[in-house]
Amino acid sequence: MRRVAKVLTAKHRPRALLGLFLSFLAVFPIYFMVVGSISPVETFLRRDLGEILLPRAFVGDHMAVVAFDPVFLRFALNSMIVATGTTFVSIAVATLGAYSLARLRFPGGEVIGRFALLTYTVPSVLLLIPLFKIVVTLNLANNLVALIITYTTFSVPFCLWLLRSYFQSLPRDLEEAAMVDGASRLGALFRVILPLSVPGIVATALFAFILAWNEFLFALVFTTTSDVKTLPIGVSTTFTAEQTATDWAVAMSASTLSAVPIFIIVLILQRGLVRGITAGAVKG
Amino acid sequence: MRWGIRGLSLRNSERLLGIGLLFPTVALIVAVVLYPMISTLWLAFFNESLLRPNDPAEFVGLDNFRRLVTDGEFWKVVKNSVVLTAGAVAGEVIIGMIIALAVNASYRGRGLFRTLNILPWVIPSFVTAFVWVWLLHPQFGPVNAFLQLLHIIDEPIAWLSEGVTAMISLIAVYTWKGLPWTFLVLLAGLQTIPEDWYEAAKVDGASAWQMFWNITVPALRYVLVIVLVLRTIWTFNSFDMVYLLTGGGPARATLTLPMQVFTAGFREYNVGMSSAIAAVMVVLVVLLSLIMLRVGWVEEESQA
Numbered sequence: 001m002r003r004v005a006k007v008l009t010a011k012h013r014p015r016a017l018l019g020l021f022l023s024f025l026a027v028f029p030i031y032f033m034v035v036g037s038i039s040p041v042e043t044f045l046r047r048d049l050g051e052i053l054l055p056r057a058f059v060g061d062h063m064a065v066v067a068f069d070p071v072f073l074r075f076a077l078n079s080m081i082v083a084t085g086t087t088f089v090s091i092a093v094a095t096l097g098a099y100s101l102a103r104l105r106f107p108g109g110e111v112i113g114r115f116a117l118l119t120y121t122v123p124s125v126l127l128l129i130p131l132f133k134i135v136v137t138l139n140l141a142n143n144l145v146a147l148i149i150t151y152t153t154f155s156v157p158f159c160l161w162l163l164r165s166y167f168q169s170l171p172r173d174l175e176e177a178a179m180v181d182g183a184s185r186l187g188a189l190f191r192v193i194l195p196l197s198v199p200g201i202v203a204t205a206l207f208a209f210i211l212a213w214n215e216f217l218f219a220l221v222f223t224t225t226s227d228v229k230t231l232p233i234g235v236s237t238t239f240t241a242e243q244t245a246t247d248w249a250v251a252m253s254a255s256t257l258s259a260v261p262i263f264i265i266v267l268i269l270q271r272g273l274v275r276g277i278t279a280g281a282v283k284g
Numbered sequence: 285m286r287w288g289i290r291g292l293s294l295r296n297s298e299r300l301l302g303i304g305l306l307f308p309t310v311a312l313i314v315a316v317v318l319y320p321m322i323s324t325l326w327l328a329f330f331n332e333s334l335l336r337p338n339d340p341a342e343f344v345g346l347d348n349f350r351r352l353v354t355d356g357e358f359w360k361v362v363k364n365s366v367v368l369t370a371g372a373v374a375g376e377v378i379i380g381m382i383i384a385l386a387v388n389a390s391y392r393g394r395g396l397f398r399t400l401n402i403l404p405w406v407i408p409s410f411v412t413a414f415v416w417v418w419l420l421h422p423q424f425g426p427v428n429a430f431l432q433l434l435h436i437i438d439e440p441i442a443w444l445s446e447g448v449t450a451m452i453s454l455i456a457v458y459t460w461k462g463l464p465w466t467f468l469v470l471l472a473g474l475q476t477i478p479e480d481w482y483e484a485a486k487v488d489g490a491s492a493w494q495m496f497w498n499i500t501v502p503a504l505r506y507v508l509v510i511v512l513v514l515r516t517i518w519t520f521n522s523f524d525m526v527y528l529l530t531g532g533g534p535a536r537a538t539l540t541l542p543m544q545v546f547t548a549g550f551r552e553y554n555v556g557m558s559s560a561i562a563a564v565m566v567v568l569v570v571l572l573s574l575i576m577l578r579v580g581w582v583e584e585e586s587q588a
Contacts, residue, residue: 153316
């Protein structure tokens with residue numbers, strides 16, 4: 001058997017190399033961004049490709065400019081508040097809904113489940129004007145709460161579907177055993193199912209966090225002053241005013257720092273990330 | 285059936301609990317998705333300004349749609365959206381399939397490989413746009429430097445400042461960002477195909493190309509339809525990277541429908557026009573998905 005495996009590997013080596021090359025193309029722009037944020041600007045003015053691939057010197061100036069900029073930190077704080085708030089609201093609402101869809105039979109449940117999946121393909125621009133009117137009516141214009149409310153439009157359907165399939169993967173015996181022992185259905189949910197679902201709920205929460213952290217359109221429309229702007233709007237309006245190389249190095253630093261939470265989540269989730277993504281995760 | 289509470293049978297109490305637990309989800313979706321959706325379709329028949337919210341909206345029937353259909357510029361925007369979506373989805377599926385076939389069953393560092401490759405899909409789109417504007421920079425961008433090094437081009441190209449190259453750039457960036465998802469879903473599909481099928485075909489003397497068309501593609505039919513439908517809808521609906529990379533320019537050459545909905549609503553404050561364009565978008569999205577689902581189903585029937 002081992003010999004067969006060896007022959008296969010040798011034969012497949014050119015294909016694996018192709019895979020490696022294409023994955024280099026996938027990763028290079030991100031590598032370029034990180035290198036760009038810590039390289040002296042001269043590197044880029046010289047257009048030396050070798051030096052871009054293997055930089056010879058590093059500087060921390062551009063990173064420091066961004067990391068100690070109170071405006072940038074304000075954007076980061078706002079992003080953190082909105083993404084965390086959206087995640088908590090979505091998980092709280094969707095956990096109950098997903099359990100109901102996964103386990104409890106009642107008329108219309110299936111139809112509602114399908115409809116919830118469909119709302120995940122609704123274009124955000126379609127909701128823009130009515131949501132704007134709602135936000136203005138509630139007196140929430142230019143307020144982070146408006147973002148949390150509008151982000152649930154994509155976050156709740158998304159969490160609902162990930163959690164539903166997670167609950168469906170748990171054996172039914174779990175609740176039934178608890179209920180035979182005298183627990184109510186609700187008691188079984190809170191004392192047996194939810195504690196067991198912590199890994200699935202955490203993974204779903206991290207996905208919801210990514211979606212909210214990256215959101216652009218609603219933030220563009222519903223926030224106007226820099227004290228409530230999130231990173232996507234704040235950084236893209238503040239850090240590209242000029243076109244000099246130094247400004248670009250600073251922009252690359254701001255981009256890198258804005259993506260740090262995403263990098264961390266990718267590292268935490270690893271395999272779970274791939275599984276979640278192939279289940280229809282993270283809308284582009 | 286003894287566990288029922290307060291005289292209700294188990295069946296009924298489960299129903300009540302089911303409805304109760306689902307209620308917050310449904311209420312929220314109705315309030316922030318369903319109501320706004322219907323509201324937009326309704327507003328498409330009115331003339332209203334976002335700047336004067338207290339003025340009564342004036343019913344204008346199909347006027348907004350009539351203006352769109354007779355406006356040559358609007359059809360260019362539709363064409364831009366279709367070109368961008370078709371280009372990016374085709375690029376993702378073709379390249380994604382090549383990588384998936386290449387790494388399937390043979391690649392060792394698969395865990396790390398997958399983790400790194402997922403990055404373009406999950407980083408914020410504004411970060412993607414920033415990096416690519418710099419990569420495509422006419423003077424300092426590595427893309428021009430690389431192409432000049434290979435003598436593919438003689439002079440640096442101002443990628444985002446010419447109509448055609450701006451569209452090509454957008455397609456490339458969207459392909460780059462969507463590729464990880466497409467690749468992973470195709471790979472997951474490939475791994476469900478039993479190795480025996482290929483072994484049997486090899487014994488019968490089938491070429492790699494024949495195996496691809498007669499084993500891989502039919503086995504991946506559903507996965508391919510799902511990938512095509514979802515990527516088409518998501519790319520078609522996408523606003524942020526067009527806005528950030530080209531802003532619809534130069535001279536509206538890359539203006540897409542979502543950009544136009546935003547511009548009509550929040551730059552020109554024309555609620556009716558914005559809603560009418562959004563309504564057209566929904567029709568196109570529904571049509572696109574119906575066509576593709578139909579193609580998948582028809583094939584299924586002819587195979588059965």
